[in-house]
Amino acid sequence: MRSKDGKNNNMTDKFILKKDHLVSFLRRLKKEYHLVAPVKNIQGDTMFTLVDSVDEVEFDLVNQAVTSIKPFLFPQQETLFTYETSANGDYRFDSVCNSQPTVYFGVHSCDLSAVLYMDVTFSLTARDPYYLEKRKNAVLISVGCNEPSENCFCNAAKTGPFLEYGFDLQLTDLGNRFFVDVGRATGQEIVSKWQHFFAPAEEEDVKLQYQTYLEARGKFTRQVHMDQAIKRLKSGKVPESIWSELSLRCQDCSGCAYICPTCTCFSISDRKLSEHEGERLRSWDACTFSGFTRMAGDHNPVDHRTQAIRQRFLHKMLYDVQKHNRPSCIGCGRCVGICFGGVDIIRFIDLVTN
Amino acid sequence: MIHTINQNIYLPRPAIIKELIVENSQIKTFDLSFVDEEYNKTFTYAPGQFMMVSIPHCGEAPISFSSTPSRPGTLSLSVRKAGTLTNAMHELTEGAFIGLRGPYGTPFSMDALKGKNLLFVAGGIGLAPLRSVINYCMDNEKDFREITILYGSRLPSDLAFTADLDLWQKRPDTTCLLTVDQAEPGWNGHTGVVTTLFDKITVDPSSTVALVCGPPLMIRFVLAELSRMGIQDEDIITTLERHMKCGVGICRHCHMDNKLVCVDGPVFNRAELRNLEVAELLT
Structure with a gap:
């Protein structure tokens, strides 16, 4: 896409969207799609929100949203199907799936990477129709x-x-305007359909975009040695004591897993609605919970006192590397803010690499 | 889009309990067929695989086949009363409906067993998945050499699949030995844990494949004993039980280090389990 000197090789997929035009553009988009965007709520928190009216919300593209867009593609709880039994014992199932074409606007790079990871999770060993239906309807503007x-x-x-x-589209804030990279086909369609919002990028814009990118890379305050941690985990040199040390601090709240854009463990259960009716629900679950692996009869193959966080960290930092050649921690840092036991992934990486 | 069973992996198919066999006070065998007659004709499975069973208001649980695909038309699941769903299942009568989806899981590799002496070691409900393999072997007896079955239960009244045990004991080419942890009046057989039966058989470790299923503690001791007898890790095969929700490798409840028991197992050989954090093998 971009040569090393920052020069653009293909000007037809680089555009400029003036900031003054942003709200009008979103208004147009909203006529054809649901719009989910990072919006500042009355408490001052930035949350991905289903936008009702683009004129009545304050968009926040700068601060990290408290949660990622995971809950929109993989809701905290969703009905998979309803079921019915009848007096003669019959047992019938009726699938439920509500998904609308939706633009996810203002998604940060890490959160979009998390979606790419979830795409694999929900289609690799089996195709999960509930996730994939929502994903098919999703347009990602990062x-x-x-x-x-x-x-x-x-x-x-x-x-x-x-x-x-x-x-589909990637925006870069260049002050009074956004630089727009066109990625996937839907992004191209959007730019073509509403072309009056998009002016071709000039050589100057391309240079400024590249400079912005370079400057951003220099602004990280945390030094996290992820590659080194992965190397150590692969070599098997990480002492077993690390697991009990960290597990002791885990308070079994699963905040880390729920806030994590790539954690997708779930449970399935029935909710009885009447004697003969009910619904099957899927809800978020977390491998850090002691009940996660507990079987009928109370036998538990995982000792959660010493192993509570072992699966979580090894899955992200070792098993996914073995399987997909990359870790599934996307570096958003949300678990750092949420864990009151201090058992976040940075602490883990620091422990492994020190 | 996803309203048909073919497109939605989570939708069960209704099935009916054709026959119900009370194995003992804790275990019942459910002979089932799908309500959809056409589907019954095309449905296939392999020994070692499992189905996700739905019971109204109780959710789902994974249950292994105890029947063999070599006897088409029968699909049996043998269930021990253990939790909410299995207790509710035990309340059902013939003619009742349940939901089924599957088959799931990596089965026993029947091809790899061909030409081998087979040693089955089971405890309690652990005989259920092995019964599928044993009856498959009986139906294809030319493919396999000698079959030895060691089966243990807590009490004589806990022995399950007694009709099968009788048939297996009557076969000239099959050795089938039983043991109980604790005798009851009328029990003239062996008493002791299942490993005490090893003294009564001779095993050629180079030509024998052992298949093991039972409670975690039993698996640990039997696997150790089999290794001591000189059977190679690749020839010691077990099938593991775990809590599962999806059955298809997504929900991760059945994680075991970098494996998921639902798709990578439930059948594993001992070589695959080496270097893994496996509850059954921890000492």
């Missing part, structure tokens, strides 16, 4: 991070601060 937050380490995770692929 925004590169000019100012990484204090716990960010996407540079170490190689998921940001800007992306080379995976987005």
